[in-house]
Amino acid sequence: GNKDEKSSGGGGGNSDEIKVGLNLELSGPVASYGSGISKGAKLAIDEINKAGGIDGKKIVPVEIDNKSDAAEATAAAIKLATQEKAVAQIGSATSGDTVAAVQIANKNKMPVIGPSATSETVTVNEKGEVNEYAFRTCFIDPFQGQVAAQFALDTLKAKNVAIFSDSASDYAKGLAKAFKDTIEKNGGKVVAQESYVAKDTDFKSTLTRLKSKKPDFIYIPGYYEEVGLIIKQARAAGIDVPLMGGDGWDSPKMVELAGKDALNKTYFTNHYSSEDPDEKIQKFVKAFKAANSDQAPDAFNALGYDTVYWLKDAIERAGSTDGEKVKDALASTKDLSLVTGKFSVDDKHNTVKSATVLEFKDGKQVFNSKVNP
Amino acid sequence: MLKVNSIDVFYGNIQALKGVSLEVNEGEIVTLIGANGAGKSTLLKTLSGLLKPKKGTIEYLGQSIAGKPAQSIVKAGISHVPEGRRVFANMTVEDNLDLGAYLRSDRAEIAKDKERVFNIFPILLERRKQLSGTLSGGEQQMLAMGRAIMAKPKLLLLDEPSMGLAPIMVKTIFNTIEEIRKEGTTILLVEQNAHMALSIADRAYVIETGKVVLSGTAKELQETEQVKAAYLGGL
Amino acid sequence: MEWLQQLINGISLGSIYALIALGYTMVYGIIKLINFAHGDVFMIGAFIGFFAIARWGLGFFPALILAMVVCAILGVLIERIAYKRLRNATRIAALITAIGVSLLIEYTTIFFRGAQPEAYPDVIPNKSFHFLGAQISMQSIMILSVSIVLMIILQFIVHKTKIGKAMRAVSYDEEAARLMGINVDNTISITFAIGSALAGAAGVIFGIYYTKIDPLMGIIPGVKAFVAAVLGGIGIIPGAVAGGMVLGVVETVVSALGFSLWRDAAAFVILILILIFRPSGIFGKNTREKV
Amino acid sequence: MSNLLLKVEDVGIHFGGLKAVSDLNMEMYQGELIGLIGPNGAGKTTSFNMLTGVYKPTEGVITFDGKKMNNMSPHQVTKSGVSRTFQNIRLFKELSVLDNVKVANHSLAHHSVFSSILRLPSHFSGEAKMERESIEFLKIFGLDKYMHELAKNLPYGMQRRLEIARALAAKPKLLLLDEPAAGMNPQETHDLMELIALIREKFDLTILLIEHDMGLVMGICERIYVLDHGQLIAHGSPEEIRHNPKVIEAYLGEEVAE
Amino acid sequence: MKKSKVFWIYVAIALVVYAVVQFMISSGNFDMYYSNLFITIAINVILAVSLHLVIGITGQFSIGHAGFLAVGAYVSAIFTTNLGWPFPIALLMGAIAAAIAGLIVGIPTLRLKGDYLAIATLGFAEIIRIIFLNIDYVGGAAGMQVDYLTTWTYAFFVALITVVVISNFTNSRHGRACIAVREDEVAADSMGINTTYYKVLAFAIGSFFAGLAGGLFSHNFFIIQPSQFGFLKSFDILIYVVLGGLGSLSGSIIAAILLTVISLYLQDFPETRMIIYSLVLIIVMLYRPAGLMGTKEVTDLFKFGKKSKGGNVNE
Ligand SMILES: Nc1ncnc2c1ncn2[C@@H]1O[C@H](COP(=O)(O)OP(=O)(O)OP(=O)(O)O)[C@@H](O)[C@H]1O
Ligand SMILES: Nc1ncnc2c1ncn2[C@@H]1O[C@H](COP(=O)(O)OP(=O)(O)OP(=O)(O)O)[C@@H](O)[C@H]1O
C-alpha cells in the first residue's frame, strides 16, 4: 500500500480499494444504452478484481442512475467527485450526459471517460480548448462517416446516395454530416436527406418518400433499435439498394429485429467484430455470455468493458490514483490493444483507432475490410 | 313489513340519525316529514343499503337487511327513488326503465311491467327514445318512479318526489303514488310538502335533527299544533 | 401513387393507435380516469405474447388469448389495489396514482429483465399485394380489421347489452346505479378487464407488426392513443378509432412532406386545433353545461 | 310608472333542434317585483340564462338600462347591474361564507394586481372596504355568525340565503331569483318572503322571480309572466293569472285556482 | 392582521435558512454536492409554487408546465451564453418569454375544460420542446452548453420572491377571483368575475415563474437539451403540487423539498429507485388522496379556533 499518497481528488478513504464512478443512464429513454455499458464495465471490474485488482487494490464501482437526464447526470458527477471521491467516472452513454459532467470533472480533477460519447464537443469546448479531464473510448463521429462514404463510392460504386439519420442523437447527426461532406467532396450526389426521431417505430412514410427519390445507396446512422426496424420496413417497402450505418448497428438484436433476409446487402462500420476469431475478442464474448445468461455482447457492452481496462492501464502507468496523474496517463495512451481495437489518444483527447467494415450475410456479421485512420 | 329499530347513522364523524325507529305495514303509505337536514334522506339511503347503520337493526319481511349491499336489498324488493331524481341523463328513457329491471330476468314479466309504467305515465311512452337528461323536471320524476316500478318492488321508498315541480305536476305525482299503492306496493314517502303528503298517507312520522319526534296517523298529525305551525303554515 | 401509398401507411399507423385508444376510451368512459398505466399494460401484453411465442412455442392465437387474459387480470388488480380507494377522491389524485402505477410497471419490468429490447419472431407471414401501384401488407389489413371489429363489438357491448347499460349507468351516477341493483365494483372490474385485455391484444399485434418491444415501449403509444381518444371525443368508442386514424394520417402526411422531425408537433397542433373548434373532440357532443 | 329597466323583444334560443324559448317579450320597470312561472321545462331558467349572458339568445334583443345585452358575457352583464341566484345552488363550496360574498363584491373594488402583489396601501384599503361591505350584507341576512364557516357546511336554508346575499353583494339593479323557496318548508318560505320584501325596499331593487310555490308567487308578485313550452301564454296580475284558463290547464291544475 | 404577521415570521425564518446555508457554503463546509442540492430544491419550489397557482388556486388542469420551464431555460441561456448579457437580466428575459408563451398557450386553450385542457397543455409543451429540438441555434437534440452562473443566493431569492408574490396574489381579491373560478366557473362569471382574464392571468404568472426557474435550471447544469423538458418533467412538477395538497401553497413547497431529497437519496439505489419512488407516490395518494396538507396551510396548524381556508388570509 502507498500510505504516503495523500489522495488529492482520488483514492477514496480506504487505501486498498479504488472507487470508480459509473454515471449511467439506467432509467429513462436511453436506459438500454446505459445498462449495456454497465454490464460490460461490471464484467471487466469482476475480472480485474478476481485477478487481484490493480496493484492489489480492488475496484469498487459506485453506480449512479442519471435517468437519461443531463441535469441528473451533473448531480451524479458532483456526487461522485465530492461525496464518493471516485478516482474517475465512467459514463455517460450519450454525449450530452457526458458533457454535463465535464466541467465538474475539470473542477474536481476527476477524469471522465465516456465509453460511447462520440461527439467532438465532449473533449473540446466551444472555444476550441481541450477539456483536460474528458476522454472517450470510442472513435469520433467524423471518422466513421468518412469511412462509410469512401466505402459507398469506391467499393459499392454508388452515385446517388440518400441519408436517413436519427435527429435526436448528435452521434447520428455527426456521422451523417461527415458522410455527406465526404460524398460531395468526391463527386457523389446526395439525392435525399431525411431524419427520424429515436423511439419511433413507424418509418414507412419517410421510406416511401425516400424510395421515390430512387437512391442507389442509403446511409442510416443510428442505433440498432430503430435501424433494425427501418431495414425491415425498407425491404418490405421494396427498397433493395445497399444500406449502411455505423457502430450503433452492432447488436445481436439487429438480426432478430430486421430479419436475416432484409439484412443482406447491408454494411456497417464498427470498432470490432464479435465474430472476429481474435483470441481477446472471443474470450470477452465467452465471458460476457457466461455472465449474462447467454446474451451475446453488443457495442455498448464492449465499450463499457474496454473503458474499465483502459482506466486500469492508465492507473497502472500513472502508478497512482491521483486524478491529475491518471488524466495524464489517459492522455498519453498509445497503441493500447483492447477488445474494440488498438488505439491511441491524440492531442484533442480523441481516440484514434481503426474501423472495421462488416457486412451481414444471412444474418451473420462477416468481416469485409479494415480502414485505418 | 319493515321494522327499523333505533338505528344510528354517521357521515364520518357527523351523526345524522340518532336512534331512529319506525315501522311500515304492508299496503300502507307512510310518510316522513321534517325540515331540511333532518335526516330523512339519510334514513332512506340506509334502508336501501347506500349507507350502513352503526347501531340498531332493520328488519324487512322478517329478515335483517341492515348493512347488506344495495343490490341484495333491491333483489329483496325494496326500491328507492332518490332525492333529485337521478335519472341516467345520457341514456334514453327506455334504457332507464330497462336498468330498473336490471336484476330481473323474466322477460315476459318485464315487458308487462313496462306496459304498466307506460300506462301510468303515457308521456314516457311518447318519449321512450329521448335522452332522459332532456326531459323536464316533472317528466324526469315520473321516469325515476317508473324506473323503480320496473324493479317490481314490494316496498317503494320515495324521496321528495314533488320537489321543484309545477303545481299541476305535484298533483299528478301524488295521484300516481296512490295509484301505485292501489296496485299493491307499500310506500314510504319522504316529503317537504307535508300538506299533500299527509293527505294521502295512512300514517306519518315527524323527524327533527336525526330523531323521530312525533308519530301517529296522518289525520292525528294534521291536527297537531306543532305540525301545523312548522310544516303546514304558510298557505 | 406515392400519395396513395402514404394514405395506406397512415391508415395502418392509425389502426395501431386506434387499437390502443379503444381500451383507453373504454376505461375513461366509465370511470373518467385517465389511466396512464394503460400503455404499460399494453407493454406487458406485448411481452406475454413474446414469451408465449418465442419461448413457450405457442401459436399466434393462443399467445394472443394468453396475453389478453393476463392483461385483464392485471387490469383488474390495478383497479382493485390502486384506483378503487380513490373513486371518490379528486380526479387529479387518481391521475397521479395512475402515473405512479405506470412507473411501477415499467421499472419493475426493467428490474426483472433489464431495459434491452426484444425482437418478435415472425409468426404471421407478411405477404403484401399491389393495388393501383401501392403496396398493402396483409398485416396492416389485419390490424385495420381487428380495430374495426373490436370497435363494433365494444360499441355493441356498451350500448346493447345489459352489462353495457350497467357500465353507462355507473359512469353517470354510481349511487343511482347501485339503487338499480347494479354491483358497481364488479361492473368497474369488468370494464378494466375488457379495457386491459384490449391493451394486451394491441401489445401482441404491435409486437408482430413492428417487431421491437421493450419495457418503455408503452409510453409513446400510450400518449398517442390518449391523444387519439381525446381527438375523437374521449369516452366515445367510434371516436377512438376516428381519432386514431386522423392522428395516423396526419403524422404520415407530415413525414411524407419531408417534415418528419415536426411529426409529433403536427399531431399536437391538429389536436389543439380540433379542440379549439370542437372542444369535446370530433364525435364529442358539445354539451353546454345546463345551468 | 317609473322608467323602463329591462326590455326583452322576441327573444328565443334553441339547442340543436329543441326550441327552448321563442318569441319571448317582457318588460320590467324600475322597482317592480315580477314572477315568472310555468311548467317544468317551460324555459324559465333558460330565460334567466339568456338575461344573464350565460346563454346567447339565437334571436331577439335584450335591452337593460338602455344597453343592448345580447352579446355580453355573464360578468359584463353583472357589471351592468343584473345579478342572480341559481336553481341548483352554486356556491363556492370550499370558500368561507364571507369570501363567497367578497367574490361578488369583486367588481366593485379597484385595487390592481400590482398593488396586491406589492402590498401597496391601496390593496389594504381596498380589501378592508370589501370586508366591511361584505360583513354588512351578511348581517342583513343573519349570516354573520357563520362568516368563517365554509359555505358547504351551512345548512340548506342558509345556503339559499347566502346565494341571495352573494347576488346582492354585486349591487345589482335587477335581481333574478330562480326558485329561492325550493326545498323550504312553509315556515322557511314565509321568512323568505319577508326577506325579499325587505331587501327590495332597502336596496331599491327590481326583482324577477321564478317559483313553483304559488303561495309565495301570488303573495308578493305584482305581475306574473307565464311560460309554457318556451312560449309566453299569459301575463297579468296574480288575480288574472289565477283565473286564466290556459294557465290553469298548463300549470296550476284545478284545485289551486279555486 | 395576525395572519400577515405569521407570514412575515415565515419569511424571516426563510432568511435565516438562507444565511446559514450561505455561511456553510462560503466557509467550505458545504461542498458542491450540498450547494447543488439546495439550489435544486429552490428551483423545484419555484416550479411547484408556480404550478400551484394554476392548478391549486385557479383549478386549471395544466400538465405542460415543463414547456415554460424550457422557454425560460433556453431564452435565458441564449442571453447569457450567446449574447453575453448579465445573468439577472437574462433571467428576467427568460421569464418574460415564458410568460408570453403562457399567454399564447393560455388564450386559445383555457376555454377547454378538465381532461381536454390537460391534453392540450401537454400538447403545447411538447410542441415547445420539438421547436427547440429543431432549432440548430440552440444545438438541437445535442443541446446547448450553458455557463455555470446559478448560485444559492440567486436561487434562494428568486424562490422567496416567487412565494411572496404568489402568496400575496392569492390573498387578495384577485386570488379570490381565481379560487372562485376553480370552485364554480359559471357562478364566478355570474358574480362579475372575468373568468377568462383571471385564468389567463394566473396562467401567465405561473409561466413567468416557471420561466425564472428555467433560467436558474439551465445555468446550474452546464447543458440543456430538449429531452430534459418532456412530459415526464411536467409530471414531476404536477406531482409536487398534488402530493402537497391541491390548493395548499405550503403543501406544494413541502412536497417539492421532500421529493427532491428523496429523489437524490434514491440515486444510491439505481436498480430500484424508480420502483421505490412510484410506490411512495401510490401509497401517499392512496392514504392521503387530498395530498399531504389537504387544502390547509402550515400557518393553519399553529392557529386556534376555526379559520377560513382555501388560501384565504384576512389582513
Ligand atoms: N354526504 C354527506 N356528508 C356529510 N354530511 C351529510 C351528507 N349528507 C347529508 N349530511 C348531513 O346529514 C344530515 C341529514 O341530511 P339528510 O340529507 O338526510 O336530510 P334531509 O332530511 O333529507 O334534508 P332535505 O330536506 O334537505 O333533503 C344533514 O345535517 C346533512 O348536512
Ligand atoms: N344546455 C342545454 N342543452 C340542451 N337543452 C337545454 C339546455 N338548457 C336547457 N335545455 C332545455 O330547455 C328546456 C327548458 O329548460 P329550463 O331549465 O329553462 O326549464 P324551466 O322552465 O326552468 O323548468 P324547471 O321548472 O323544471 O326548472 C328544457 O327542455 C331543457 O331540457
Ligand SMILES: [Mg+2]
Ligand atoms: Mg333529503
Ligand SMILES: [Mg+2]
Ligand atoms: Mg328551472
